[in-house]
Amino acid sequence: MSDKVIYVMYDDDGALKDGAKKLVAKGVKINEVFSPFPIHGIDPIIGVKNTRLGIMSFLYGLTGLTLATIGMRYFMVVDWPMNIGGKPNFTYLDNILAFIPISFEFTVLCAAHGMAITYLLRNKTLPGMPAQNPDPRTTDDKFVMEIRLSENHSISEDEIDSLLKETGYLELDKKEVK
Amino acid sequence: MQKEAVIREPLILGHKTYHDITEDVCRPIEDKAPKMWYILFGIALIIGLYGVGSICYLLGTGIGVWGLNKTIGWAWDITNFVWWVGIGHAGTLISAVLLLFRQKWRMAINRSAEAMTIFAVFMAGLFPLIHMGRLWVGYWVLPIPNQFGSLWVNFNSPLLWDVFAISTYLSVSLVFWYIGLIPDFATIRDRAKKPLSKKMYSILAFGWSGRAKHWNRFELVSLVLAGLATPLVFSVHSIVSFDFATSVIPGWHTTIFPPYFVAGAVFSGFAMVQTLLLIMRKAMGLEAYIHTKHVEYMNIVIMVTGSIVGTAYITELFISWYSGVEYEAYAFINRATGPYWWAYWSMMTCNVISPQLMWFKPLRRSLLFTFFISIVVNIGMWFERYVIIVTSIHRDYLPAAWSMHYPSHIDIAVYVGTIGLFFVFFLLFARFFPVLALNEVKTILKGSGQSYKESPDYHEHH
Numbered sequence: 243m244s245d246k247v248i249y250v251m252y253d254d255d256g257a258l259k260d261g262a263k264k265l266v267a268k269g270v271k272i273n274e275v276f277s278p279f280p281i282h283g284i285d286p287i288i289g290v291k292n293t294r295l296g297i298m299s300f301l302y303g304l305t306g307l308t309l310a311t312i313g314m315r316y317f318m319v320v321d322w323p324m325n326i327g328g329k330p331n332f333t334y335l336d337n338i339l340a341f342i343p344i345s346f347e348f349t350v351l352c353a354a355h356g357m358a359i360t361y362l363l364r365n366k367t368l369p370g371m372p373a374q375n376p377d378p379r380t381t382d383d384k385f386v387m388e389i390r391l392s393e394n395h396s397i398s399e400d401e402i403d404s405l406l407k408e409t410g411y412l413e414l415d416k417k418e419v420k
Numbered sequence: 421m422q423k424e425a426v427i428r429e430p431l432i433l434g435h436k437t438y439h440d441i442t443e444d445v446c447r448p449i450e451d452k453a454p455k456m457w458y459i460l461f462g463i464a465l466i467i468g469l470y471g472v473g474s475i476c477y478l479l480g481t482g483i484g485v486w487g488l489n490k491t492i493g494w495a496w497d498i499t500n501f502v503w504w505v506g507i508g509h510a511g512t513l514i515s516a517v518l519l520l521f522r523q524k525w526r527m528a529i530n531r532s533a534e535a536m537t538i539f540a541v542f543m544a545g546l547f548p549l550i551h552m553g554r555l556w557v558g559y560w561v562l563p564i565p566n567q568f569g570s571l572w573v574n575f576n577s578p579l580l581w582d583v584f585a586i587s588t589y590l591s592v593s594l595v596f597w598y599i600g601l602i603p604d605f606a607t608i609r610d611r612a613k614k615p616l617s618k619k620m621y622s623i624l625a626f627g628w629s630g631r632a633k634h635w636n637r638f639e640l641v642s643l644v645l646a647g648l649a650t651p652l653v654f655s656v657h658s659i660v661s662f663d664f665a666t667s668v669i670p671g672w673h674t675t676i677f678p679p680y681f682v683a684g685a686v687f688s689g690f691a692m693v694q695t696l697l698l699i700m701r702k703a704m705g706l707e708a709y710i711h712t713k714h715v716e717y718m719n720i721v722i723m724v725t726g727s728i729v730g731t732a733y734i735t736e737l738f739i740s741w742y743s744g745v746e747y748e749a750y751a752f753i754n755r756a757t758g759p760y761w762w763a764y765w766s767m768m769t770c771n772v773i774s775p776q777l778m779w780f781k782p783l784r785r786s787l788l789f790t791f792f793i794s795i796v797v798n799i800g801m802w803f804e805r806y807v808i809i810v811t812s813i814h815r816d817y818l819p820a821a822w823s824m825h826y827p828s829h830i831d832i833a834v835y836v837g838t839i840g841l842f843f844v845f846f847l848l849f850a851r852f853f854p855v856l857a858l859n860e861v862k863t864i865l866k867g868s869g870q871s872y873k874e875s876p877d878y879h880e881h882h
Contacts, residue, residue: 256866278438278607279859280635293637299644317563317572326576343581343659350648351588358595361641362626365634367602371627378610380630381603381859383438 246391246399247273249376250406251384251413255281258385261409262287265389268405269397274388276380295364299357306352310345376415384412430870431525433708438862441709445858446608448704450617453851456703464843471837474830475550483553485830491823492814496831497551498663499805500838503688504544505586505660506681506801509653510689511537512593515600516649519642524864525717528709531604531857532700532849533693534597539845540692541590543838548582550834578662585659589652596645602628603638604854657685664808671751671812674739680732684801687725687771690718691797698791700850709856712785719784722797726775729804733772747817755811759824763807770800 252258259281262272272288275281285292315334318324318341323331331337362368380386391399406414436444478485488495511533518526549558561583563573573580606628609621628634658678665677694715701710740752755764774796778784815822849855866872 275632276630278630279862280639284632285636288632290632290636293640295637295640296644314575318575321570322572340576344575344584346655347584347588350652354592354595354645354648357641357644358599361637365637367626367628369623369626373609374627374629381607381610382442
């Protein structure tokens, strides 16, 4: 199905945010916003849900803690208990104080790297990926709003155009996509 | 947009626009490198290569080429290791702890401070590896299944904790740094004209888009990584201090070591940040972003951590007497009045007296004075580690075994070589990477930029 995409460019983050507020109040669905830096407060306006990567990080951390505990118990208590200066090594609990630093470090290691890898995969940002922004200026000082006609059945293209005019944009570009 | 009191000094001077920020940071990367860069790079490379050559000689011959002896089994190697790790702590403190405290001034300096962290930890990691003598069996520190009777590494040993601490610290700092770099690489990618640099920065930018959803994730990932890196900063140098504190050597066996080492690490790290940034801001024309206020903030951190370090020195001196343990007391009397008195008093002068000068506002706002003090602190913190390590072991329980440590030329060459290598990395970073988190700085332009703060309608909407 062919679709028409409208790219509206602003030269100020505040102008885009105010424009987005007006459009959304009139029932226009904004598909995406591209900006050189995070525009604070834009997410609830255009309906971007908060990410759940924090929960993932917690789960990766728990995995790390579990692995470290299982590993150290196996190495130090089960497989080859060493008698180091007579310090107790017969159960994990006897020796737990010595295991705290590595348990902590391994938890952080897994939480940080697990989350970072998930972040890159979810964003589809990986080495060698082509640039995904519609205009090279959106990584400098321009802010672009993307509106798809297929997501706005209740409102006509002309109506959107006239609403956009009121927001004081810099440039407007329309593209047919498949 | 977040507004702040007008009396607060602006963080971005002059009348900058978003585009100006991009221009100011990207221009040094896109232009030809100045002649001075090639000169400095050449000097650093020669020193670095001399260090690499000395390391090769060391590995080929054995660590006997160092000035160690039967009594003094640890000297410059571990001193340099702790010195470099300590320097590394400032970067993560700036980017993680100051992020949690929402300190906006961090944004101008976090990128280069983190780069400094990573390169410093590279240099630090070199010393434990080469001090094994047989570098090629370095992987034995990892718990890998093996055929030596399934012999495992000792998880009770602080030295093994250190392996985990340093490798976690290095890799997490690297990831934190790179995730912040991706949007800035995208800016350079979208500006690049030459095909080769376009290609290179496209690969580095990972196809970054700047979508609202991606920024939402970016901010959370930065926050969580900062939350994870904050305890990491404190744990890494605590664990480094355990290398000494869990032993029973008088002078090392002290519970004050972890907080004392962490404060000392931040102290020396900020000094190195000052040394590097004061030159970099000038050479790259970034005076509008890294200015006197930033330097003053960093000097306050130096003053606070320097005072903690000074308190720790005096506390451990007092406790050595108050404990009533004569060996402990002797270790400290020997430090101050024995054959290494000059090292002890250099350390005291550089680390206890010099940061106290920062109480005076004209001094802590003087760039020249700051630069001088930052060098003094770097020297003082090297002596601190040397004093702790060498003076505690050079006179042990048996006077027949008492000895002195004289560095061999390989000792010196390896140490100076790491300084050369560090600057090779840092100069390459300054040449090819965005040295300022330019897109993050744009977020504070309207709140903390001079032209916005001076405009009449700054405080209208409240």
